Amino acid sequence: MNIKIFDTNEELDQVGGNIIASLVQTKPHAVLGLATGSTPIGIYEQLIFLFKKGLLDFSQVTAFNLDEYVGLPEGHPETYRTFMNKRLYSHININMNRTHIPNGDAPDLEAECRRYDSMLAGGTQIDLQLLGLGHNGHIGFNEPDHALSSGTHVVDLKEETRKANARFFSSIDEVPNQAITMGVGSILKAKMIMLVVRGESKAEIAHQALTGPITTELPASLLQTHPNVVVLLDKGAGKYFYE
């Protein structure tokens, strides 16, 4: 595992954005695994900056997102589809038909999970999977549990996760109880994984995930089993690595 700690979020964003940018420059047909939440926003801004300077072409890129809330209608401001359109896709020349996000409003959620998995199967391999980290150690929406699912599945969100994400909604009652998420198996199939963690409130869970026992009760700890992980931490999140 290659762990980098940055003094400023600007430096982190530049390095993170540049890693994705180099991939897209050397492999125009790259398959990206993308994430939502506040963590990746600065990295997307760096990609938009490079695109606007004429240094990037996303026209052949394919993107798969990790997850989506269940039950929010299309166009709802807090769907992860809306997030991706607003934070990245509407600013770059990606072909929207190549941007994939589970449909959390599908009438048959099990069928939707199978549809998503079938797109991730066969010859498709994610070249780079971007990940944030939940306060309880979740990746995507793979919550701590005694067992984890490999493929795309519907998950019941933990109360702590709903609370953490309530800041994006007008009240906690509006935060969905369920989500569709890519499974840990699919995440680990990516050729390269970039985990980004910011803020002191995640310092302990990040340290445990990266140096402690590998356990499904801390889903991010399974990243220790992957041969090509780069971890970008800001000073706060990296606290226990230099103290």
Ligand SMILES: N[C@@H]1[C@@H](O)[C@H](O)[C@@H](COP(=O)(O)O)O[C@@H]1O
């Ligand atoms: N499903 C997302 C995760 O993919 C994300 O990593 C996590 C952390 O969010 P934030 O980056 O806002 O702290 O929140 C959500 O639960």
